[in-house]
Amino acid sequence: LPRTFFARPTLEVARSLVGAWLVRESPDGPLVGRIVETEAYLGIGDPASHARSRTQRSEIMWGAPGTAYVYLSYGTHVCLNVVTEPAGVAGAVLLRAVEPVHGVLAMRVRRGAPGGDAARLAAGPGRLTQAFGIDLTFNGRDLARPGALYVAPGLTRRVEASTRIGIRHAADKPWRFVDPDSPSLSRKP
DNA sequence: ATCTAGATCGGCT
């Protein structure tokens, strides 16, 4: 997807990313997933967003649209975001779940899940990054061009809005977007 | 220098 796609209002980007493809050219071959769950984190007026204060970590949210923002959550889990809005305006979309489309075997290996339901291999932000081999070194990479990790247009089915997960502030805002028909959601809407 | 909360997950009850 071109940089102009990400340079739009964060809520628009979060909604329209549902159905797009997340592509990872890994050393073990290509991994592809259909994005089925996202959350918008705004700049101004969103106390749940890391951009609530402009710090060294969150500075990237003011950067170029289409940039990866990757951080460690609870000391154990890696979360992948895409920076939104024009440069100089803060915003990002958290990728919370994808439906595995290609490279399921490699995802199983990375997840340490030889058996089990393939649909749940990347059903959650921490699971997604583990299945796709995304670590903190991906922070700052450009996802708007083909490379080790990028986003490509897909087929949009249904999209529903619901409240974001795991946050304390602004818990009433319906800024989570899901394909309600997907078996790969981290939770039901 | 020290403290604390956190955009989670998996195992156990």
Next chain:
DNA sequence: GCCGATCTAGATG
């Protein structure tokens, strides 16, 4: 449903 793991950025002193 509850709980502990594990660690860092940011805040406070």
